[in-house]
Amino acid sequence: MPTLTIAALSTPQTISVSALECCKNAKTLFVQTAQTPCVLPLVDAGLDFLSMDALYEQSSDFSALNEAISKTLLRACENGDVVYAVPGSTISRALMELSLKAQAQGICVNFISGAGFAQAALACALLGFDDYRVFAASALLEPINPGCCLAVEELDSSLAAGEVKLRLLEYYPAKHSVYFCMLKAEGSYTVLRIPLYELDRQRHYDAATVVIITPVAPLELERFGFDELLSIISKLRSPNGCPWDREQTHESLKKNLIEECYEALEAIDNKNDIALCEELGDVLLQCVLHAEIASEQGSFIARDITSTLVQKLIYRHPHVFNGASAPTPQAVTKRWEQLKKDEKRFLTHSDVLNAVPKNLPSLMRANKLQAKASQAGFDWDSPAPALDKLEEELLELKEALGGSGDIACELGDLLFAAVNVARLLGLEPEELLSKACDKFSLRFSQMEALAKSRGLQFIKLSLLEKDELWNEVKSTENSQK
Template sequence: MGITIAGLGPGSFKQITLETWELLTGAGTLLLRTAKHPCVEGLKERGVVFTSFDHLYEQADSFDDLYQQIASAVIGEARQGREIVYAVPGSPLVAEKTVELICSKARAAGISLNVIPAMSFLEVLYTRLGIDPITGVTIVDAADLAVLPPDLATGLVITQVYSRQVASDAKLTLMDYYGDEYQVTVVRNLGMPDEEITTVMLFELDRLAVIDHLTSVYVPARQARSKVFSLDPVVDVMARLRSPGGCVWDIEQTHQSLRRYIVEEVYEVLEAIELADGVKLCEELGDLLLQIVFHARIAEESGGFSMQDIIDTVTEKMVRRHPHVFGQITVRDAAEVVLNWEQIKKREKAGERTCVLDGIPIGLPSLMTAYKLQAKAAKVGFDWDNIGPVWDKVAEELAELKEAAALPDDVRGARTEEELGDVLFAVVNLARFMGIDPETALNATNNKFRRRFNYIEAKIKEQNCRWGDLDLAGLDALWEEAKEKEGQT
């Protein structure tokens, strides 16, 4: 038993190779993926007997199901001990999913397999459009357009644009890459007497008079960007710093020793955002990225993971958690996006987190920890319905703090510390109800205090004074001056 796979060429009967013709006329069992191909009439006229799988197209729930059914049927025929010839449009190894499946199943079943070369529609397309594929061409099924890399630099051939709906979906995806008015070439019935080659703008792609199973689209390559994005330079620098003969300090660092630096860099990024300083933000984001590369290099040296693993993992996670963008899910608003995200995240972490409050890192700043504890508790209903009781709770905790502060010295210290913690926890809850991140808010206030205090210090130096020369009223006047100056900028 065995299977021979052949291609019927891209169009007319005359584009079948002589080797394929001899195979078709001598076949005991000839199976066609589809009889809806221009050369099939020529086969019928010459008395070639065949069976097609066209009846499965209307029964299958999806193309994936269809291709699986066809592949299983071909393998089933071969298992009966017959010599099977399976013929597909074009070339067997160009955009033919059934051939890929049959080859895989045949190898697993120990069935002999032979694939005969054939002419594909690509050769006709290259000739008609004057394209030399050696300059770079990417070929993709219309169903797979969503996985195109954002920096695609080659020309693009899109196959299986078999309906107006597929053309519309392709148009919407491509317009994100190239813009609405990027010119593309639509080809149909290549190599046949009624061959059509039409140049249109992307937004017109689904408005053509006829779109069918012999329609493909060619998208010319975009002009090369002057600067291609790459992490390689900083990754290479870090590898050099950590290598023998590199920097002694960098070589000595570990994940543990670097903890303080990554925290510092995060807060410097926050400061740049607070200042609305684009130049500083660019620099600080670079410093933060350096810390990530640093940790990745240390992990790679010990066989843990690499920078590429980090990128692949987070990319896969973002795609998985945005099914409304990369899948078939539809959402109404941002709130539903967040809900979907949390549900997906909960499923992913089901085996790791057994308690409601699991998943909060131990080393977070206290304000951030309080915020996350409250948010997790709120998800299971442990929360007020509105902000009113939260205001009351803040007032209650402040009153208890005042009472504790009035206690005798021997008990006041521990009680005031506890009550102050309760006040801060209640204020964090208030921030949560207001939609404010308390850590970010306090950090912004710290930066504001630093700027105004620095202004006072500069004024004291400018007046050749010392701190002791000004009383609190004088210092407060300079503080108000600093506030007023900030309000003008």
Template sequence: MHKLHILGLGTGKSEELSYKAYNLINSEKPKYARTIRHPVLTEQSYKNLKAFDEIFEKEDNLEQVYQIIKETLDYALDQYDEIIYIVPGSPYIGDRIVDSYLNEQHGIEIDIIDGCSFIDKAIKLSGTQNMRVNIIDGQVLNQYSIDIHGDNIICGIESQALASRIKIELTEIYPYDTNVIFMDILKNKREQISLFELDRQENYDYSTYIFVESIDITMLDMYNINDLKNLMSLLRGPDGCPWDRKQTHMSLRECVVEEAYEVVDAIENNDVDNLVEELGDLLLQVVFHSQIAAEEGYFNFEDVIAGICKKLYSRHPHVFLDSKAHDETEAKLNWDEIKEKEKKTSSYTEKIAGIPQSMSPLTRGYKIQSKAAEVGFDWPNASGAVLKVKEEIAELMEAYETMDAVKIEDEIGDLIFAIINFARFMGINPDIALNKTNKKFIRRFEFIEKNADKDLKDMTLEEMDYLWELSKRH
């Protein structure tokens, strides 16, 4: 049986090695080091020692590097039966070759000689007393891997380029002048620097680590969904805000609608900065309602997330299952068919009546007519819809002659419904169309006020109408 000794060099010099480790590294057995850049290996020469530094330098693809190293070690085991693989720090932490052999163990006897890990040394150098320390590989760090509530140690900052990338990620979360501890594990050195200085240091190596201490959460530049949930829980708590504590699902109904409309406004105005703010306000409503429901024992935010994820999976069989959708029309049909099965509606009327009454009446009318059209209850083309609009105008005029308020109200409703139907044929959302007209009216009214030579209340209708017509040219 082949025998593989895996020797951890720890974080110091050869005098810190165990007796067994010292004897192994000074033996004549073939030795393969992950890197030569370690005090134990540079302070003297060793027989039959080869290092893989050149492979790391030549290959950009780490997967390829690990494959070459593994194949080299496998070949050496076949050739010599017993070899030594040498790694910095502890073999149990951060070496994928070791993990590979530990997971396989086919016909190979594994002998591990542990050493002090770089992480243990980094924790000591950092001086943290926090029991909650988040360890992150610098190669794969992003802002989402940072624990913004705890201490973070970022490992293996091997180059200035990597330090720059890490700095960019961290400054998305922390203030630019946040103090961090810059550490060289092998040299047992630490220095406090500002975050903006991270990529301005003299030396970087695989033993370069930094420690980022937790800071006051109100000073952060980036938060996550858990922060919003915790903040809402605090605001609803005994020491929170009286207004927030008093709110209910019912009292917040208008807020949900209002925030949704403000999102639409930001989109229509192509105002990206405002869109960020308005999406946040809308998200707050989701978290707010989830918090209220959690307090009442009905559901929580995680249930909301689980529900929408399950829905997206189930309604996209053309993505996650074997169903097909060659274009957006087929995808929409898939969605609607699955939705109907889930809703278990037994009649077409139920489908129409199931359109939420809390919707904008214009949008609800649009959807009602769309559902009716699905079974053929529709004009063959837009011309029929136009004739219906004319018919309803005539009926409204007849009702107007009677001055019967109830009848006039009915006919106004019929006319609006007919106009919505025509808009549907034209592919126009009536809510959006009316909203544009509202904005247009405000712009033109503003023109009148700005160009009037006296207070609007003192102007005649003819004077204001003249300015109104002028506003159309601007």
């Protein structure tokens, strides 16, 4: 059985004895590229080797390149053992895929690991961190933690550096100092300390180029993520934090949550993206405050919230994550409701209705109750009979006003029937009433302004005079439509 050994050349100053001895004893030696100082120990040892540089020129992209390299090495293994020496370390997706292909063909695969470019650059920069993460420039994953050291390898062009810079600017200040590390011809690193915004403005880049980003304290950041938000709220609730935040409870924050949601809705209605961004932040603040309070009580933590949410989304979207079919929004809604019913273990349609929150705004609650009843087949086929019901409820209210009924009860039934008409017309009653309120407020303001323009004191006008002004404003409004 032939053996493919993948050996890490690391850098000329950090190559391991075992990697170098492996290359010296190789019957067939390939290097990933000869265009790097990393091969100097092989040259100094007088070794003959074949490089993959021609494949770099022939391949249209990295996927094609990796495929061509795999074919070359596997074909060479047909004639005996092969050593493949790579700059830096042996940790990469391409090498893992090569290993799997080789093993599938009955080839034994060995790895001789070594220090990567990042470790060598950190040593030359005299930077030592217990906690650091290493990424390739082409695989800089999120989320990034600005609180730990980050090393990005294979910064082989200004284009790659520019893409990395844009990703990093989502987390770090533009003027944050980073260490730009270039491998010199003799095999050691030159280290330049530069501001992050200059990362793609350097004179030289190659596959051994590394940028090291040192940690940033949370309060020194200009952009913040969810983890930083959790940290800030924890600080505010701590003994040395804010007295107001410390005394808040789930109950005391109820009104704040409602207010912030309504302010976000107003920003949406006003099509004000700047305000919406701020108001959504205020809604998120309420969520995180509740999470911190629960954490202090030992009930749950923020990650429990996100875990529950993600699990719910996956479970209720089998057409996305589990191969089920739901070709239309209507089919998605129907499946969602059924999955929710199964998840909550509802046994009857009454269970479904009773699960509608009682503290919803009444118009919204009425709409939801009617929609749930409709799923059980208790509904009209069109708005017309619902409108007849509305007229019936109006008649009953008039009778109650005449002394033959409960006025409050009949007025509630009238409102409930009006919601039903709106629902069957495909309209949201909460939004309809909100727009009606806006219209009333605007007309009232115009009516008062009209009186003032005519030298009239609005408060002293009779109801009939005010009504005439109202109709005038309404008539002007209709003529402008």
